[in-house]
Amino acid sequence: MTALTSTAALRETMGGHFHALGDAAVHKSAPIAWCTSVGPTELLRALGFEVFFPENHAAMLGAARTSQRYMPVVHAQGYSPDICSYLTSDIGAYLTGETPLEAYGLSGVPQADVLVFNTNQCRDVRDWFEWYGRRWNVPVIGVRSPRALEHVTTDDVDGVTKQIEGLIPVLEAVAGARLDHRRLSDVVRASRECSDLWEACLRTAAHRPAPLTFFDGTVHMGPAVVLRGTESANAYYRILRAELEARVGAGTAAIPGEAYRLYWDGMPIWGRLRALSTLFEEFRTAVAASTYCNSWIFPALDPAEPLRSMARAALELFIVRSEQPKERYIEEMVARYDVDGIVFHDCRTCPNNSNTRYGMPRRLADRLGIPTLVLDGDVNDLRCFSDEQARTNIEGFVEQLADARPAATRRVTA
Amino acid sequence: MTDGTRVIAAGVDAGTECLKAVIVSADGQVLGRAVVASRGHFEACAHEVLAAALDDAQRDAGSLAGIGATGFAMNCVTKATLTSTDAACHALGAFHHLRHAMTLVEIGGRDPHVITVDDAGRRADARSVRKCAAGVGSFLMFTARHLDVSATGLQDLAAAGERPARVSSYCSVFSTTEVLERLREGARREEIALGAMYSIAERIVEMGPLDAPLHVCGGVAEFFPGVLTALSTLTGQPVRAVPEPILTGALGAALKVLEAVGVAGEAQSVEAVR
Numbered sequence: 001m002t003a004l005t006s007t008a009a010l011r012e013t014m015g016g017h018f019h020a021l022g023d024a025a026v027h028k029s030a031p032i033a034w035c036t037s038v039g040p041t042e043l044l045r046a047l048g049f050e051v052f053f054p055e056n057h058a059a060m061l062g063a064a065r066t067s068q069r070y071m072p073v074v075h076a077q078g079y080s081p082d083i084c085s086y087l088t089s090d091i092g093a094y095l096t097g098e099t100p101l102e103a104y105g106l107s108g109v110p111q112a113d114v115l116v117f118n119t120n121q122c123r124d125v126r127d128w129f130e131w132y133g134r135r136w137n138v139p140v141i142g143v144r145s146p147r148a149l150e151h152v153t154t155d156d157v158d159g160v161t162k163q164i165e166g167l168i169p170v171l172e173a174v175a176g177a178r179l180d181h182r183r184l185s186d187v188v189r190a191s192r193e194c195s196d197l198w199e200a201c202l203r204t205a206a207h208r209p210a211p212l213t214f215f216d217g218t219v220h221m222g223p224a225v226v227l228r229g230t231e232s233a234n235a236y237y238r239i240l241r242a243e244l245e246a247r248v249g250a251g252t253a254a255i256p257g258e259a260y261r262l263y264w265d266g267m268p269i270w271g272r273l274r275a276l277s278t279l280f281e282e283f284r285t286a287v288a289a290s291t292y293c294n295s296w297i298f299p300a301l302d303p304a305e306p307l308r309s310m311a312r313a314a315l316e317l318f319i320v321r322s323e324q325p326k327e328r329y330i331e332e333m334v335a336r337y338d339v340d341g342i343v344f345h346d347c348r349t350c351p352n353n354s355n356t357r358y359g360m361p362r363r364l365a366d367r368l369g370i371p372t373l374v375l376d377g378d379v380n381d382l383r384c385f386s387d388e389q390a391r392t393n394i395e396g397f398v399e400q401l402a403d404a405r406p407a408a409t410r411r412v413t414a
Numbered sequence: 415m416t417d418g419t420r421v422i423a424a425g426v427d428a429g430t431e432c433l434k435a436v437i438v439s440a441d442g443q444v445l446g447r448a449v450v451a452s453r454g455h456f457e458a459c460a461h462e463v464l465a466a467a468l469d470d471a472q473r474d475a476g477s478l479a480g481i482g483a484t485g486f487a488m489n490c491v492t493k494a495t496l497t498s499t500d501a502a503c504h505a506l507g508a509f510h511h512l513r514h515a516m517t518l519v520e521i522g523g524r525d526p527h528v529i530t531v532d533d534a535g536r537r538a539d540a541r542s543v544r545k546c547a548a549g550v551g552s553f554l555m556f557t558a559r560h561l562d563v564s565a566t567g568l569q570d571l572a573a574a575g576e577r578p579a580r581v582s583s584y585c586s587v588f589s590t591t592e593v594l595e596r597l598r599e600g601a602r603r604e605e606i607a608l609g610a611m612y613s614i615a616e617r618i619v620e621m622g623p624l625d626a627p628l629h630v631c632g633g634v635a636e637f638f639p640g641v642l643t644a645l646s647t648l649t650g651q652p653v654r655a656v657p658e659p660i661l662t663g664a665l666g667a668a669l670k671v672l673e674a675v676g677v678a679g680e681a682q683s684v685e686a687v688r
Contacts, residue, residue: 362623371539388486389525389542396499396540403502403536 002254004216006240013236014222018104024050025110031175032110034132036125037225038295038317039118040143040164040310042191045229046184047175052110053226054128058086060100061093062270062380070096071381084124085349085380091131114174116167117142120320122352141170145314148322152315160311181306188310189303191229197237198224199297202289204244206337209253210288211244214264215277216254217293224296255286260401263333264290266345267353267379272387279391283398289337291318291330292353319352326355327364334368340401341371343394348377348384371404373397421479421677424467425668426460426494427503427661428452428487431523431551432633433459435467436664437478440677442510446471447661456490464493479675482667486524496667496674501529501540503666508631508656509535510669516627519618520662521634521641523551528621541621550614551634553586554641557610560593561603565637568607572640575608582613589613608640615644628653635659 024030033049035041037056044051061067067085070092075081079088090109093099099108115129115138126142133140143163146156168179198221204211212220220240227233246252262280264287269276280287300316302309314320318329330342342364346356355361361372373393378384421440426433430452437446448466450459460483468475475493483494484503491497504520508531515533520526530539543550558568579601583589589610596606614634618624628651630642635655646653656662 365539374541376542392499393540393542396501396537399499399502400537400540 002252002256004212004220004240004243006220006236006243009236009239010220010222013227013232015104016232017223017226018101018106021050021052021110022101022104022106025106031113033171033174034112034115034129036117036121036129036142038120038314039116040167040314042184042187042229042301042306042310043164043167043171043179044116046187047171047179048177049113049171049175050110051226052112054090054109055086055125056222056226057093057099057101057109058090058380059268059270061089062086063273064100065271065382066093066098066100067271067380068382070098081349081381083349084122084128085378087124087128087131089380090128094132111136112138114138114171115140115142116171118145118314119143120145120147120314120317122350139170139174141167143167143314145320147320149315149320150322150324152312156315157308157312160315161308164307164311184306185303187229188301188306190231190234192298192301192303194224194228194230194233194237195296195298195301197234197241199294199299201237201241201244202293202297203336204241204248205286205288207248208261208338209251209255209258210261210286210337211247211252211254213254213277213280214268214287214290214293215273215280217290218268218270218273221293221296228296253286255281255284257284258286259284260341260398260405261286261288261337261339263288263330263337263339263342264292264345265330265342265355267292267347267350269345269375269377269382269385270380271382272377272385272390275387276390276394279394283394285398285401287343288339289333291333294333295319323355323358323360327360327367330364331368334370339370340405341373341397343397344372344374346374346376347379349381350379353379371397371400421672421675422471422473422477423479423482423668423671423675424464425482425484425503425664425666425671426464426488426491427500427663427667428456428460428483428485428491429522429524429633429663430486431555432660433463433485433487434661434664435463436661436668437467437471437473438665438668438672440672442669442672444658444661444665445473447658447664449660452487456487457492460487460491460493464491479677480671482669482671482674484663484667496671498667498670500663501527501537503663503670504631505529505531505537505666506535506669507662507664507666508629510665511657512629514627516629517623517625518656519624519628519630519645520632521551521614521618521630522632522663525550526618526621526632526634528618528624530625543617543621550586551632551638553589553614554610554634554638556586556590557581557593557607560590560597561607563603563607568610569638569640571604571607572611572638575602575604575606577605577608578612578644579605579609581606581609582616608644611638611640612644612648614638614641615648618645619648624649624651626651629656630654631656631659631662633660
C-alpha cells in the first residue's frame with residue numbers, strides 16, 4: 001500500500017478537534033453536544049457547541065481492538081451482544097474508565113451538556129444516547145426519522161424539518177444563546193463545501209489505477225464526520241485532494257500493479273482493517289469505492305435553505321432508503337468506478353448497514369453480471385469474524401475474478 | 415501445449431478431517447486414490463496420502479507433471495506446484511464427472527459451501543455458512559459419540575429412523591446438548607441420528623439459493639447420505655451426490671495441474687494474480 005503523505009495533516013486536524021473538545025470539557029469554554037454521525041451537526045455548530053461524535057469514538061475502540069474487553073461489561077448490564085457493538089464498546093469503555101482520547105490529553109470522553117440523535121441510521125443511536133442521558137441527567141433530543149424510503153417526498157422533508165426546528169429551543173437553552181440564522185447558513189455552506197471536497201477526493205478512485213482505496217477512505221473520512229461545517233475540515237480536504245490529483249497525474253497506484261477493482265458495501269471491520277487491506281493488496285485488488293465512505297456526501301445541503309436542506313440531506317442518505325434506490329445507487333457506483341465485483345459485509349450487530357439479508361447481492365449479480373461476495377463479520381465484535389473463513393472466501397472470490405478476466409488481459413496503467 | 419499423452423498429475427485436498435489424493439491421466443481418468451485421517455499432522459499426512467495414491471496408481475512421483483493442492487491445509491502440501499481454492503477445485507471436480515452447470519454443495523469437516531458451477535466447470539459464485547459450526551461434518555462426529563456409535567454407524571442409525579427428532583440449534587455445541595435432551599426425553603437413537611442429518615440440511619438451506627440441479631460432494635456426502643435425503647425433503651428437489659464425493663476437491667486440484675501444463679486448457683489459479 002502506497003502511504004498518503006496527507007496523513008500527517010490528518011493527524012493534526014483530528015488532534016485539533018479532540019484538543020478543542022478537551023478544552024471545552026475542562027475549562028467550560030464552550031457547551032458540548034454529542035451528535036450522531038449523520039445528525040444535525042450544522043445546527044449545533046451554529047449555536048457554538050463543540051460537537052463530539054461517539055460513533056467516531058467507537059470506531060477508534062474497534063480499530064484498537066480494545067472493544068473485546070469493553071463489550072462484556074455492558075452485556076453484563078442487560079444489553080444484548082446482538083445489538084450495535086459500537087454502543088456496547090463505547091459504553092463499556094466509559095464504565096471501564098478508558099479511552100483512546102488519552103492520547104490527545106483527555107482523561108475521558110467529554111461529558112455532554114446535551115445529546116442529539118437522528119434515527120435515520122437506526123434506533124440504537126437513541127438507546128445509546130439515552131444511557132448517557134440517564135447517567136448525566138442531561139437532555140436527550142433528536143429526530144425520529146422515517147426509514148426505508150423509496151422516494152424522499154416533500155412531506156418527508158417537511159416532517160423532519162419541523163423536528164429539527166423543534167430542537168432549537170432546547171439547544172438554545174443549553175447553549176445560552178439564540179440561534180443566528182446567518183451563522184447557520186455559513187455553517188451549512190462550509191458543510192456543503194466539505195461534502196463536495198470529500199466527494200472529489202473519493203472520485204479520484206474512478207481513475208485506473210485508483211490513488212486511494214476504501215481502507216484509506218475509512219481513515220481519511222474522519223474530518224468529514226467530526227468536523228464538517230468547519231474550515232479546518234475543508235482545509236484538510238484541499239490538501240488531500242491535491243495529493244490524490246497529483247497521484248492521478250503521475251499514475252501512482254494505491255495498490256501497485258492493480259489488477260482488479262471492487263466495491264465495498266457495508267460497515268468496515270475496524271479491527272481487521274490492516275489485515276484486510278494487506279490481503280487485498282496481496283491479490284493486487286483495489287477496493288476502489290464504498291457505500292460507507294460515500295455516506296458523508298450531502299449534495300442536498302444548501303445555505304439558502306439551511307434547515308430544510310439539512311432535513312433533505314439526512315433523508316436522501318443510502319441507509320435511509322429502500323432496496324430499489326439502494327440497488328440503483330450501487331449500480332451507478334459500479335459503473336462510475338468500473339469495478340469487477342462487489343463485496344458485501346454482513347455486519348452481525350448492524351442490520352441496518354447490512355444489505356445482504358433480502359437478496360440484494362444476488363439481484364445485483366444477476367443484473368450487473370459481476371460476482372458478489374458476502375463476508376460475515378462485525379464492525380467491532382471480532383467474535384463474529386473468522387480470519388480463516390474470510391481469507392478463504394476472499395481468495396476464492398479473487399480467483400473467480402481471475403477466471404472471468406485474467407489479470408494479464410487487464411488494462412494496467414500503474 | 416505439452417504433449418499430453420503420457421502426462422499424469424496429482425491433486426491433494428488437505429481437509430480438516432481427512433486428506434485426500436487423486437492421480438489422474440491426461441484425459442482426466444482417475445488412476446489412483448487415497449484418503450487418510452488428518453490427525454493434525456498435515457505435512458506428514460500430505461506426504462502419506464500422496465504416496466498412497468501413487469501406489470494405488472502404480473506410478474512414482476517422478477512421473478508427475480505437477481501436484482495441485484487445495485483445502486484447509488493446502489499450504490502444508492510442501493511439494494505442491496499449484497494451489498487453488500476449495501470452491502474452484504470442487505467445482506471443477508464435480509463438473510468433470512457431470513458435465514453440466516449445477517448448484518454444488520460441498521460439505522466437509524469445516525464450513526460448508528454452496529457453489530454455483532457454470533457450464534464451463536468454473537465457480538460462478540460461492541457462499542459459506544455464517545460463523546458457526548452447526549453446518550459442518552464435525553458436528554455429525556460429535557453426535558455419533560453421544561449416541562455411542564462410530565461415525566459411519568450414525569448413518570446406519572439414521573437409515574432406521576422414521577421421523578427426525580428435533581435438533582435445530584444454530585450452534586453445534588447447543589445442538590449436541592439438544593441431542594442429550596432428546597435422549598433424556600426418551601427419543602429413539604435412530605430418530606436423533608436422523609434429526610442430526612436434518613440439522614445439517616437446514617443450515618445448508620439457509621445458505622441458499624439452491625437452484626436445480628443440486629449436487630453434493632465432500633466427506634459428508636460420502637459417509638452420510640442421509641443428509642442428502644434430508645436436503646431433498648427440505649428443498650423439494652432431487653439431490654444427488656457427485657461420484658466419489660470425498661475425492662471431488664482432490665480431483666479438481668489434479669485437473670488444475672493439467673490445465674496449468676496445457677493439457678486441458680489455460681491455468682487460472684489464484685497464483686496467477688499474486
